[in-house]
Amino acid sequence: MRVAMLGYQTWGHRTLQALLDSTHDVVGVVTHPASDHAYERIWGDSVEQLARQHGIPVHLARRPDDDLVARLTAWQPDIAVANNWRTWLPPEVYDLPPHGTLNLHDSLLPAFTGFSPVPWALISGAEDVGITAHRMDGGLDTGDIAAQRAVPVGPRSTGTELVRATIDLIPEVLLDALARIEAGTVEWRAQDLDQRTFFHRRTERDSLIDWTWPAADLDRLVRAMSDPYPSAYTFHRGERLEVIEAHISAFRYGGTPGRIFIREGDGMAIVAGGDAHRGGNRALVIDRVRTPDGTEHAASAYFPVGGGYLSREP
Template sequence: MKVVFMGTPDFSVPALKAIAGKHDVTAVVTQQDRPKGRGHKMQFTPVKETAVELNIPVYQPRKVKDKEFVEILRNLKPDVIVVIAFGQILSKEILDLPKYGCVNVHASLLPKYRGAAPIQWAVIDGEEYSGVTTMYMAEGLDTGDIIDKSVVKLRDDETGGSLFDALSQEGAKLIIETLDKLEQGTAERTKQDDSLSTYAGKITKELGNIDFSKPAVEIERLIRGLNPWPSAYTTLNGKTLKIWKAKVEEGSTDKAPGEIMEVSKRGIKVATGENFLILQEIQLEGKKRMEVSAFLNGYEINAHHLGD
């Protein structure tokens, strides 16, 4: 099949490699290069880096809907356009262009978790399962008919980062299965039940600000869901304290949420709205990320409360 691949971040790379190993990827479309780091040096997107390695022509339109670029797509005559975390909305003109349509790989079990951040929210919300869905793209946000799904069980220690990696690999496998079905004429269409949909909104840095009045189990999930970005945090003696790992300990107290109950090598025990949270891996502003046991070797915690 002649495939045009649209994607931008690391998440899309395994799928691009898998498709290129089996089909004719005639072009890759990705977001424009952006300046990065202190020197503001222009940096390729991860998908562009991979396309260059694979000798696939790369297009980086400012707007994929522009007439000039739609004409380029038309001239490429793709059988299918595969879209994975591209970052731009496609016009109906593009959606109708390929023989087999435009197929999206989405990192959730649709119709649940439509939107920008399905991976992090699955962890934050305490879902038992997540997965990837391939679907025919429609004009709405993640509303197209479902083709295939692949289910992944979340581990007890699942983070946003580990689930990202798992679903990225799962998506690469699933898109190959879906393309095979399209070619063989066996791909099914299952309409989404809009009443079952939830919206996974963008993740912001502010979301990581820990509210200790919430139950410890919710805070612990937030910490895992926002690892590695943007991370959950509080303050200690006026400095930002990132929390990378914690566990829940059952118990009750009349102390205020955020109160430090105990400091030991096993962690920093903090009162919450329900049960206790044991902070195990932290990073104080200006310091490296480390286990609490190592942190205590060079820092004495004399504060009584977090988040002041």
């Protein structure tokens, strides 16, 4: 089929590469200009560069406009494929090709609609993550589903590992859906939107540790914000402190959330949970931290003894 591709960052790059490696004809690419946003620099493989290397026409746009509609019309695609297109698309774009637009979203829809679905899924305690190919409609990630694949979340999975695993699913999910659409055998499955969960774009504040969370939730937050994501962080003696490795304590600790309590193994146990005063909670054991100068420290070196507090304010 003649395919127009709309995408950005590594997700769009992998999608375009899968199309280039297939029997489909990529007739044009639409992508966003490069951005300085922290989350957009992390997975920064260039869709524009890959397209130009293969002599494919490229249209740069921050959001849909009349020029974009004109370019799509001129390319005459049978179908459009979108992955990590960052703004809402109107029906004059997504309904323009005869087969409409197939959107790839890195969650198991209808769960984790919206932004940063893999980190949010890990933080939320989801058992698996994945990729969904669905037909674009007037909602955000609400269209009928053509194909899905899942990746289990392991007990020590990190956000980085899970993002890479879902990106690796893109060729399989995309080409399976396109093959069945082209053959006329696709069975579109409507989403149960009563089960939809919708998450906002992550910002730096979303990585600020709240010590009233249970230790299991904090452990997942630290793992979700694994390098190269902006790390989970807290404040200690007025200094920002990134927590880059941690785990749940073997023992239960009581007291005030955020209290730097006692060594457990090679780490430092931090009291956690809003009801920690009852004495029934696990602590978050910090294993490694990073100070503002970029230096990493073992917790045993950074916290030579217990005492004091970690907090949400400098």
